Amino acid sequence: MAIRMRQTVKTATGTYEGGDIITGLSPILESQLIDGGSAVAVPGDAGIIPADKVPAILGLVSADGNVLVHPRTHFQGCSALQTSGDAVFYDIAAGNHGVFGANLSRAQAWASAGFVSTIDPVGGSTDSVIRIPAPNFDYVGGESLLVMWSGQVTPEGADTTVMGTSYGSPVSGVRVRCKTTGQLDFALYQAGGANAFSSATTNSAAGKPFVASETHSFAFWVNGISRTHAVWVDGAINVAEAAFGAGVAIDTKTMNTWNIGAGSASPGGTEGTGTKTNALAILRFAAADSLPTIAKLSAVAAQWRAAPHRTILPGAL
Numbered sequence: 001m002a003i004r005m006r007q008t009v010k011t012a013t014g015t016y017e018g019g020d021i022i023t024g025l026s027p028i029l030e031s032q033l034i035d036g037g038s039a040v041a042v043p044g045d046a047g048i049i050p051a052d053k054v055p056a057i058l059g060l061v062s063a064d065g066n067v068l069v070h071p072r073t074h075f076q077g078c079s080a081l082q083t084s085g086d087a088v089f090y091d092i093a094a095g096n097h098g099v100f101g102a103n104l105s106r107a108q109a110w111a112s113a114g115f116v117s118t119i120d121p122v123g124g125s126t127d128s129v130i131r132i133p134a135p136n137f138d139y140v141g142g143e144s145l146l147v148m149w150s151g152q153v154t155p156e157g158a159d160t161t162v163m164g165t166s167y168g169s170p171v172s173g174v175r176v177r178c179k180t181t182g183q184l185d186f187a188l189y190q191a192g193g194a195n196a197f198s199s200a201t202t203n204s205a206a207g208k209p210f211v212a213s214e215t216h217s218f219a220f221w222v223n224g225i226s227r228t229h230a231v232w233v234d235g236a237i238n239v240a241e242a243a244f245g246a247g248v249a250i251d252t253k254t255m256n257t258w259n260i261g262a263g264s265a266s267p268g269g270t271e272g273t274g275t276k277t278n279a280l281a282i283l284r285f286a287a288a289d290s291l292p293t294i295a296k297l298s299a300v301a302a303q304w305r306a307a308p309h310r311t312i313l314p315g316a317l
Contacts, residue, residue, distance in 0.1 A: 002042040003030055009038045069093040069311040070283060074135045075258070077116075078279040078309040084110035089130050089260075089277075093311050098260065101127035101268065115151060115276035118261030126268035129261035130277075134165065135284050137174060139188055140251040142224045142287030145174070146297065146317070148304050150217035152276040153210040155182045160273040162210075163280075165256040167263035167271045169195050173254045175263045176220075178273060182208035184218050184231065188250045196245020198229050201238045209233050215278060217308075219301040221294075224287060230294060235305030241294050258282060279308030283317070292317040 003025070007018045011029065016022055021042060025033075033039040069076070076093040087106060089098030100109055101118075103125040109116055119128045137145050153162055159179045164186070166173030172191040179185065184207075185200040198220065201207035209216040219232040227247040231239035256265040260280065262272025281304065285291060292300075300316050 003033060003039040004042055005033075005039050007038055009033065068314050070314050070317060072283045072285050072289070072317075073312060074282040074284050075132050076279075076281040076311060077277075079116040079277060080114060080279075081309055082116070086110070089116050089132075089280075091132075093281075096133040098130040098132045101129045101131060101266065103128040103268075104130070112276050115278055117277070118272070118275045120274040121262050121264075121268055121272045122270050126262075126264070126270060127266055129259045129268060129272060131257035131259050131266060132282070134255045134257055135282055136253055136255060137165075137284055138251075138253050138287075139222065139224050140190075140249045140253075144224045144285040144289075144291055145222045146219065146281075146283040146285070147176070148217065148219040148279075148281040148301065148308070150215065150278040150305065150308050152213065152215055153178050153273060154212040155180050155210050156273060161263040161271050162273060162275060163258065163260045164263040165252075165254050165258055165265075167269060171254065171256065171263075171265075172252055173256055173263070174222075174252060178210040182210040184209050184220075184233070186220055186231075188222070188245065188252050190251045194245070194248045194250050196248055196250060198231065198244065199239045199242060201231055201233055206236065207233055207238050217301075217305045219297070219304070221297055223291065224285075225291065230297070232298065232301040235302035237294070237298050237301075279304075281308070281312065283312070 002021055002023045005016045005018050005020045009016050073093040075091045075096045077089050077091050091097050121128045159177050161167055162176045162178050164175040166175045166189045169189050172189055176186045183201045185198050187197045189195045209218040217234055221230045227244050228241050229244040230241040261275045
C-alpha cells in the first residue's frame, strides 16, 4: 500500500516529509501513521502514481497545499472570476491588480457581462483605461515576453493602440495595435532611438483577433535572446517564429504601467480604443532562463484560449 504523509514524522526507520508518497513500509507502521493522523492511504495501490512522477507532481504544489503558478507570471486576470462591483481587475497569480483610471467608473468597467471594459479615451476621458503595475520589460538586456489576451475590440478608421506601455516612438516600451482590418501587430520602442514592428497577422478570418461583437484571442512572444517573435490567434499560430526588427537591441525599459485600452501613462492620451477583456496574462522571462519552445508556447496558447481562468503552471513553459 502507498500512503501520503500529511506532516513530517521522524520514526526509528527514517524521517518522512509532509506531502511525500511513501511505499514499502511495514503494515504495522503504516497503520500507526494513518491511525495517528500523520498520513492517509492512497487508494488503488502505489501503482496509480509511478515513483518517477512524484517529484514532478510535488513540484506543482507548495508546502501548504496550494497549486503553484509559473514564477515568471507578472499578471493574470480573468473577468469571469469577478463580480460587477469590484474596484480593480484582480491579478490571480502575482498580486499586480489592474487599477481603473480616474475616468473609468465601476459601472463602465462592468457594463458588459463576462468582460471588464474600457471606454474610448476621447472627449476628456483620457484616463479611461485599466493600469497594471509596470512589467519593466528589458528587451535589450535579453528578457523575453509572453502576452495572452481574449476579449473584444472593434476596429476603427485608423490603427489604434489596444494595450501596452507605449503609444509610439517618443516613449520606450511595448505597443499592441488593432489595425483597421482587424489584424494585429505590435512594436517595441526606445525613446528617441530604435524601434521595430512585428509582422502583422494574416488578412484573413484566421488572422483577425479584432472583429466587432466577436470574442477572439491573441498571444505574442518576444524572444530577447534570439531576437525573434511569433503570434497566435485563437490558439493557433499565425505568425511563425521570425526575426524581429533585424535583431536590433531596443531598450524598452520603462516604469510606465501596462495599460489596457491605450499605451499612454496616466493621465493618458487619446490614442487608444474601447476594449472588452475576458482575460489577460503577461509573463516576463529573465535573460538567464531556459526559454520555452514554440511547440510549448503553442500548446499553452491553445489551452489558455479554451480555459483562460486557469493559472499557468510552472511546468507548462
